[in-house]
Amino acid sequence: MCGCSLIQGVNGHVPVTLNDGDQPAETIGYNLNHTCIRVKDLEESLHFYRDLMGMRSIFYVDSNSFVVYYLGYPKRGHQQTGQEILNERLQKSGLLELIYVKNADDNARFDGNRTVHPYHTGFCHLGFCVPNVPATMRRLKDAGVKVVKDVGELPTGAMYGCTDELAERFANLVRRIAFVADPDGYWCEIVPDGSTTPDAALSREQNPDVAVYKETDTLHLVDGNGTTDLKTGKLVSSDTVGSKPLPK
Secondary structure (H helix, E strand, O other): OHHHHHHHHHHHOOOOOOOOOOOOHHHOOOOOOEEEEEEOOHHHHHHHHHHHOOOEEEEEEEOOOEEEEEEEOOOOOOOOOHHHHHHOHHHOOOEEEEEEEOOHHHHHOOOOOOOOOHHHOOOOOEEEEEOOHHHHHHHHHHOOOEEEEOOOOOOOHHHHOOOOOOOHHHHHHHHHOEEEEOOOOOEEEEEEOOOOHHHHOOOOOOOOOOOOOOOOOOOEEEEOOEEEEOOOOEEEEOOOOOOOOOOO
């Protein structure tokens, strides 16, 4: 039954709510606690995730050959110390683990997602919910963060690693979502959390001052090969994900 509903939902281009029944008793208490990514420059990554995205440092471990660094968000509406978050870490979801390899030769061979399309590697993106996507994007752009897809722009199939075009209904839904690249080229999806109505339902009527909502939409993909217009498939600039490092 679930499979049929899912296929119908995909063909109809609408989200379909699913119900798998009760969780197996043996898995009660399981939790997707954290995601781990390897980074090339720990300070640059901390600037992005801590200073720009607002995650808080929880702890780090120096194993001699590499450093493990954990970040997470405080309880919504609260300020918490790293120790307070650490005390709750095993019950939390959405923690981020950064791994930095200290050996210079090993690190030199690592290039993150700078030279590949993330949807071709299998690790597609990290998703962040924010109260106001346009305001968040203004902050990130002012800080020099690479924009993959701005809020208001139409996505294309190529953005998701597909040759087929996206269903119009889905593409219009993703208008209100933005994507940026972190210092290693990992994509971060910026999603409205619904706490502000204009942002949750981006439109000219509700959010007329959003300058990026264009009559003629363009979408530029920035990766290790340069900047490509995803509508035409043409390289429009030699500007790459790694060519403009973030300020420290």
